[in-house]
Amino acid sequence: MKIDTQLSGDVIMSGEQSMTELVNLAGRIYDLDERVYKATGSALGRVFYRNREKTIDELLENMCDTSRAHIIRNEFALIGNMARTIPNRDVYREAMTEYNEIVHQLRALTGTLGKREIINATEARLNSFGNAKAIVGAHKIICISRSYGAGGDDIGFGLADKLKINYYDAEIFKTVSKRLEAESDEEMSDANFELSQNIKNPGLSYATEHMTLKARMARFNRYHGLSARDALFFTQSELLCDLAQKEDFVVMGRCADVIMSNNHIPHVSIYITAPFKLRAQRMAEINDVDMKQAVKQLKQVDRRHASYYNFYTGRKWGNASNYDICINSARYGIKGSIEFIANVLNGTGNSDEK
Amino acid sequence: MKIDTQLSGDVIMSGEQSMTELVNLAGRIYDLDERVYKATGSALGRVFYRNREKTIDELLENMCDTSRAHIIRNEFALIGNMARTIPNRDVYREAMTEYNEIVHQLRALTGTLGKREIINATEARLNSFGNAKAIVGAHKIICISRSYGAGGDDIGFGLADKLKINYYDAEIFKTVSKRLEAESDEEMSDANFELSQNIKNPGLSYATEHMTLKARMARFNRYHGLSARDALFFTQSELLCDLAQKEDFVVMGRCADVIMSNNHIPHVSIYITAPFKLRAQRMAEINDVDMKQAVKQLKQVDRRHASYYNFYTGRKWGNASNYDICINSARYGIKGSIEFIANVLNGTGNSDEK
CATH class of the missing domain: 3.40.50.300 (P-loop containing nucleotide triphosphate hydrolases)
Structure with a gap:
């Protein structure tokens, strides 16, 4: 199975997610946060204060534990909320595109968003x-x-x-x-x-x-x-x-x-x-x-x-x-x-x- | 104030309903029931068994008492249910037109349908x-x-x-x-x-x-x-x-x-x-x-x-x-x-x- 681990794009999803994919995704989340922070210029606009490696480790832990998956979701929602305030329209569009891509990737990972069905x-x-x-x-x-x-x-x-x-x-x-x-x-x-x-x-x-x-x-x-x-x-x-x-x-x-x-x-x-x-x-x-x-x-x-x-x-x-x-x-x-x-x-x- | 008491048509509604209007309406309800009963040919399809005068009296009593207005509504709903089963399309259309007209008249009578607001x-x-x-x-x-x-x-x-x-x-x-x-x-x-x-x-x-x-x-x-x-x-x-x-x-x-x-x-x-x-x-x-x-x-x-x-x-x-x-x-x-x-x-x- 070929896995594209580039940050740039379309990760190929298999039934079971490999750790490489998860690491890739966590990295993209960290990077988006950094980008949004720079674009808004806000001292408050940063979700992750720790360095890239430590943050990725933490994200991975939360991704793999359904009982803590909502934490990622909330952190990520906060990045989205910030991204929507970017004044420069081009930078805004770029950030939101990346945001939406990550949302879909996260959703494709079973349980990653803490989402378990409630349906009868x-x-x-x-x-x-x-x-x-x-x-x-x-x-x-x-x-x-x-x-x-x-x-x-x-x-x-x-x-x-x-x-x-x-x-x-x-x-x-x-x-x-x-x-x-x-x-x-x-x-x-x-x-x-x-x-x-x-x-x-x-x-x-x-x-x-x-x-x-x-x-x-x-x-x-x-x-x-x-x-x-x-x-x-x-x-x-x-x-x-x-x-x-x-x-x-x-x-x-x-x-x-x-x-x-x-x-x-x-x-x-x-x-x-x-x-x-x-x-x-x-x-x-x-x-x-x-x-x-x-x-x-x-x-x-x-x-x-x-x-x-x-x-x-x-x-x-x-x-x-x-x-x-x-x-x-x-x-x-x-x-x-x-x-x-x-x-x-x-x-x-x-x-x-x- | 001019009040059109003909069964044929558009009763002019005033703020307060005159008894003439109510009698008119009650009569139309009785007549529709009779018409529908004949058109469906069903031995069961009759809502009012008593004669016209007695039925009109009863309808009037219910119209004037908000706590009993739901009775008219239900009787009338039953006529509507029956009317919808009329096999002849022309007779069906005619009956439903009359039905709808009466519904609107009833609705115009404050409280006649037992309808009091519940809104906050x-x-x-x-x-x-x-x-x-x-x-x-x-x-x-x-x-x-x-x-x-x-x-x-x-x-x-x-x-x-x-x-x-x-x-x-x-x-x-x-x-x-x-x-x-x-x-x-x-x-x-x-x-x-x-x-x-x-x-x-x-x-x-x-x-x-x-x-x-x-x-x-x-x-x-x-x-x-x-x-x-x-x-x-x-x-x-x-x-x-x-x-x-x-x-x-x-x-x-x-x-x-x-x-x-x-x-x-x-x-x-x-x-x-x-x-x-x-x-x-x-x-x-x-x-x-x-x-x-x-x-x-x-x-x-x-x-x-x-x-x-x-x-x-x-x-x-x-x-x-x-x-x-x-x-x-x-x-x-x-x-x-x-x-x-x-x-x-x-x-x-x-x-x-x-």
Whole structure:
């Protein structure tokens, strides 16, 4: 393997870095620091005070120890910061070119920048925000969780409206579930059974489309023995997965993010919150109660959401590490939050309005 | 005031809505539901089962009570969901046109959609993500907080590099502070004093540029009586505000978000975290320790960050309602997080790379 150890240029990178390459790189860092120091003329503008050999030794030590690699990164960032202040444009350009080259070399050295991955590949693959490829062809599914009073419902509804896609929340699901039950009762009579077989029904009555009466009865008996809450949860989970196969939508709460993840369906998950005091003030206004009452309600509703989420997901509700992003609605307002989310979806090529 | 009460069209909105307008709107909602129900031919596709008059009464009650306005919104969302399934394209278009018109009418009615603002105007005005106008002419200042092990440092550094702007963190600030002190000592001698007056020094030596020796001595004595930690905090705060006047940068930690807010400087604040277990695994690898040790370190470092942040800001560290956005780096990876943030900055017209 040929290794170009000249300071001038393109070091050939192999899978494993040879010491020669590292020494070369350390030397370039030292030299750049010296050059920048001379060009800025600043008595303070020098990162490395010691002589070239000693500095290179120190740099090498840090390069080879991932737990200390951030030191190089910081020292090097300081050189970059200084370089950007060089008044002479030619010297500036030259220094920045060398700076950028070294950054890329450093990056090519595994671990040299202290960079180890933090990715959860399974979940990252399903994150439509972060993975434009995952969502080509897939439906646009936006799962929103929110703390009470943060305006999450208004934001979710407004977003669905802006994107011209469907909107689902607990009340809508309840209505849908009631209808499914009512429909199920109806269909106990043959006439209605015949009817449901013949009409084209592309709406929310997902259950009627492809299922025989027998299959549907089986479906309704399936959760026998479960609590009503559990049965509802599982019905909703199934409904969500069905919907995700055929349409774009915004869904509020319902642990939809976790249901999508568990079923390997690409989506984005957003948590919307705002400072407690602001939320309480807002709910006091909306519900026309005093602050004391509002605070009590806030805590109750948040606790209920938390308990529901924790029960069905085993995760901690409202913890930023459960979602793709969290948004503080107080920093944007309701309209601003809607626009912000729509922009973010657009930014990743994920929101061509239909 | 002329009020057009025809169902056909453009109701003239006044500051206060007359009952006639509300009745008109409620009627249009009922009629749309009926139309959609007929067009989809679905036995399930009807939101309002009761007769027109009773339904209008109910709608009016909900319209006039902000605490129940979300009910209309949900019922109406359901009509919209159904309307989108109308197979005949002409009927579909007609229904959706009416749907959109009603949405806009509803929105114009203050509070009708249960929409009350959640905005903190003071902070929203400073949020460069949410307020493109705020940052025209202002510098691009990106404040990043992070939980230990989430890769926040790598992401912040990579972001600065991608945007070609400066990067500051605790260690860099420490270096800068040391230099300022060293410089201060140097300048006790006249020769050095003369030198510092004469050389052009546009770098990090912000203190030397416009201050007399006397002013600078005063500065260094100013925090007399404060603990070293407090003195450092205030020095860093001043440095940050100075820097914010003249350059774009990424700053890690240092309560920079709160310092920017307190000084009315537009910025974006980002919190980067990831699930605890993943962070511990990552740090176990980087620091070459076992999981038990890594967990202990993680808790220690997070506790230290939290205590620092809480002490100087009175806010709870890591709580999503303190930041413009939170990002779960495990859903993007390090490179993905850098790209995501850069995209978001671009999406709001806030990141023309220089």
